[in-house]
Amino acid sequence: MAEPPVHPRPRLGVFKFASCDGCQLTLLDCEDELLPLAAEIEIAHFAEASSDVQPGPYDLSLVEGSVSTPEHLERIRRIRAESRHLVTIGACATAGGVQALRNFADVAEFRATVYAKPDYIETLATSTPISAHVPVDFELRGCPIDRGQLIEVITAFLADRRPDIPDHSVCFACKRRGTTCLPVAHGIPCLGPVTHAGCGALCPAYGRGCYGCFGPSGSTNMPAMIPLLRSDGMSEEDVLRFLHTFNVAKFAAIEPEREEP
Structure with a gap:
């Protein structure tokens, strides 16, 4: 045979x-x-x-x-x-x-x-x-x-199939972990609402706001995010530094135009 x-x-x-x-x-x-x-x-x-x-x-x-x-x-x-x-x-x-x-x-x-x-x-x-x-x-x-x-x-x-990787934000992962929302409860700046999930919401689980290491998610609403960061006490310069890290090119591409001083 x-x-x-x-x-x-x-x-x-x-x-x-x-x-x-x-x-x-x-x-x-x-x-x-x-x-x-x-x-x-x-x-x-x-x-x-x-x-x-x-x-x-x-x-x-x-x-x-x-x-x-x-x-x-x-x-x-x-x-x-x-x-x-x-x-x-x-x-x-x-x-x-x-x-x-x-x-x-x-x-x-x-x-x-x-x-x-x-x-x-x-x-x-x-x-x-x-x-x-x-x-x-x-x-x-x-x-x-x-x-x-x-x-x-x-x-x-x-296996010739599409990878099953979610495109939602870190906030979904926080909810699954039962993590208290840091901006709402403590006024801590957090990029979770506009950041691609994948880390398991590690930083918010330990009381540190998400800083966007997975880049913007598919449902990013940056024009709404910037005023929230300001309301949490961040200056214009602070916001700029917050966004300009690992994924600066991705976040910069969707940042709203800034007002002239």
Whole structure:
């Protein structure tokens, strides 16, 4: 009797651009979940985990980090061409990251402040998400990403289905945890109403207002949010700093026009 055909395992590639590596470390932290998953896939390229990296093509590529240098432009196009599916993970890859603060200032001044020899540094004037340069099949938010959502995304693409990732706000998660609303009960500024869920409302559960590390949700109403922050005692400058962090490019894109002083 003929042996059944052996189907090759799907090939996974994990790649880094401008980032802190935190989202890749989240994947490495999924020890218990990765053990059964590793039997179903071939981890062909993951420099954070192994020096044994293999060339493409890849069935699924996970990309962390923003496009911040000329070399990044060429590299992301090559990875896209070698990938059946490409998923961006984390705030840097989906929104440009905290380094996107350069988009609103003079990058030459930043470069001279950070580096002793700025003439040796090649960088772009902006830090942009991967989707600004190549087609992306899915964006997984967070700084860092949530391990449960990451496993869901990987298994979904290996099963040829859409990932089941909610697009509601952090407020829904607070209600599920039974967490008292910080702005209502204590007057603590919180970006929960406009922030994408995924963290499990971790900060509000410990008395700290959400600061938007998962970026704006699909139902964000920023014109209504700004007056609420002001009513909680935040100045115009405080509001600006509150929004201009990990997902500055995403939040800035939906901020209402500010009144002239």
